[in-house]
Amino acid sequence: MVSVPLEPDMPDYAPALRYAWRVCSVTSLGMLLIGMSGSTLNVALPAVVRHFDAGPLASNWILLAYMLTNTATLVFFGRVSDLLGKREVYLVGFALFTAGSLLSGLAPDVGLLIALRAVQGLGAAMIIANGTLILTDAFPPDRLSQGMGFYFGVLSVAQLAGPTLGGLIADTLGWRWIFWINVPAGLFALLWGMFTLRRLPVSGPRQSLDGAGNLIVFAALSATLFAVSEGSLIAGLIALALVPVLVAAERRAVNPVLNFRLLSERVLLMANLATLCNAVARASLILLAGLYFQTARGADALAAGLGVLPVALGMGLGSPVSGTLGRRVGPYALALGGSVLCVAGLLILLLGSGPATPYWILAAGLFMTGCGSGTFLTGNTTQVMSGLPAENMGVVNAFRLMAMNTGVAVSVALTLGILTSAVSPELRSQVYAGTLSRLSPVALDQLMTGFWRTYAVLFGLAVLGTVFSALARAPRRGGTVVPDVS
CATH class of the missing domain: 4.10.860 (DNA Excision Repair, Uvrb; Chain A)
Known part of the structure; x- marks a missing residue:
């Protein structure tokens, strides 16, 4: 029997849509929690580095330990959810992330902090691996783009509030509260999810890990x-x-963790390559800009948090607007248009990467890149997910998330590696601590070279991502055609 999507005038449509928006409130809390955690620490990283007197390697892995465990276990927890249930694994993720946040704030040394950041990454992987699937299952197909727009819009809100909140907390309450602020939000999300989410049937036969x-x-x-x-x-x-x-x-x-048979479908291949390149090009932007304001201009954490607000404002505008437009112009156009906006924003930042560049120029580049990111994420995700048969949804979503999160992790590692490569080795710790601007003009000139090189690489990757987005057009109407990968 072929199931037909309910039309708005059918009696069961309104209750289904109400439940879908309640589900969206739960998954959006997960996105808020994860987005807030990342964006607050990106701005407050210098305060953490100064507290522990951490070297360059440890400073990198305060961020990368979380991203490594998050990315490497995404598909694993997607498989586990097939065995134990998406709702159950999703809620355990909230509990683990919250516990990791509490203990991170109690860490006595940087080594233990890095280990606890890895625990946070495990919890975040459980949340991310199942949030989009739970949301896609709840929404009627004709409203999915709206749900996705709101879902990613909440990420924009997190990134909007996170940098300012992170700077304020670091300057007033201390760096430990960067982690402890997640605890009440995580507990509320866990309880609301237990109350709201229905148990979902296991899709297909149980599969080995x-x-x-x-x-x-x-x-x-x-x-x-x-x-x-x-x-x-x-x-x-x-x-x-x-x-x-x-x-x-x-x-x-x-049951491979990476099903390379997916790469035989051109649309999925191009869309995932676009996801990877876009993530590498834009994911570290708040971190990079926050370091710029603190290291090159001598701003404190709060001022740096306010300085990077245009990124989140752009995402906050791009995600919901593109979600609404998705019902008219289609996800392909949104993904391609958002990618072009990212290219334009990064070009402005590349040309304006100097210590004396007027702030309004930097703000324009940050805003345009943020707006493009929000638009791309909504369009690209809807493009990949909307045309999938149920039996392929989990594995394709896991592959998409793996591509995106790999891009995020590589973006941070690449940004920090290129940025500090222009500075002499003995001064690199000053970059992470945000104190290099207090040293000689020669050191500052070296740092500006690092910023220019970094923006040049990110710009090139954004251009490559736009090419892949352009090639991700479906060959015919009716959604993305997916090969049998079960």
Whole structure:
């Protein structure tokens, strides 16, 4: 029997839509929690580094430990949710993230903080792996773009409030409250989710977990992040050597963590490559701009948080507006248009990457990039998810999330690696601590070279992502055609 989407005048449509928006409130809380956590720490990182007197390597991994565990376990927890239920794994993710946040604020040294950040990443992976699936299952197809627009709009709100809140907390209450602020929000999200979410049936037969594939992905991504952030040739060679090992292992796996058969469908391949490039190009922008204002201009954490607000304002405008427009212009046009806006914004930042550039120029570039990011995320996600048959939705969504989160992790590692490469090794810790502007003009000139190089690379990746977005047009109407990957 073929199921037909309910029309607005059918009696069951209104209750279904009300439930969908309640589900959206739960998943949006998850997005708020994760987005707020990342954006507050991006601005407050110098305060944490100064407290622990952390070196460049430890400073990098305060951010990268979270991103590594988050990215490497996304598909794993997607598989676990097939066994235990999406609702159950989603709620456990809230509990683990909240506990990790509480303990991170109590960390006595930077090593333990890095370990607890990895625990936070595990909880976030459970939340992210299931949030989009739960939302897609709840919304009628004709309203999915609106739900996605609101969902990613909340991320914009988190990134809007996060930098300012992070700067304010770091300057007044201290860095530990950067983590503790997540605790009441996480507890509320957990309770609201338990009350609201219905149990979802397990989709298809129970599937085994690809333990070997998960370990290889974790090792390869670890080596990649270390190679990019530290410029380690050995780590880069290890990462390259693990690629054929991963491909061979996944071809033999019954339920591979990375199903490379997805790459046989051109639309999915191009859309995921666009996701990867866009994430690398824009994900570290708040971190990069926050370091610019503190390191190059000598601003405090609060002033830096206010300085990066245009990024979140742009995302806050782009996501909901594009969600509404999605019912008229289609997700392909939104994804491509958003990608073009990102290119234009990064070009402004590239041309204006100097210590004396007027703030309004920087604000224009930050706002345009943020607006493009929000538009791209809404369009690209809807484009990939809206045409999927139920039996392929989980694996395709996991692949999409893996591409996006890999891009986010690589973006941070790449940004910090390129930025600090222009500064002499003995001064790199001053970049993370936000104190380099107090040193000699020569050191500041070196840092400005680092900012220019970083924006140049991010701009190039944004252009490449736009090319992939343009190639992601579906060959015919009726949604993306997906091969049988079950």
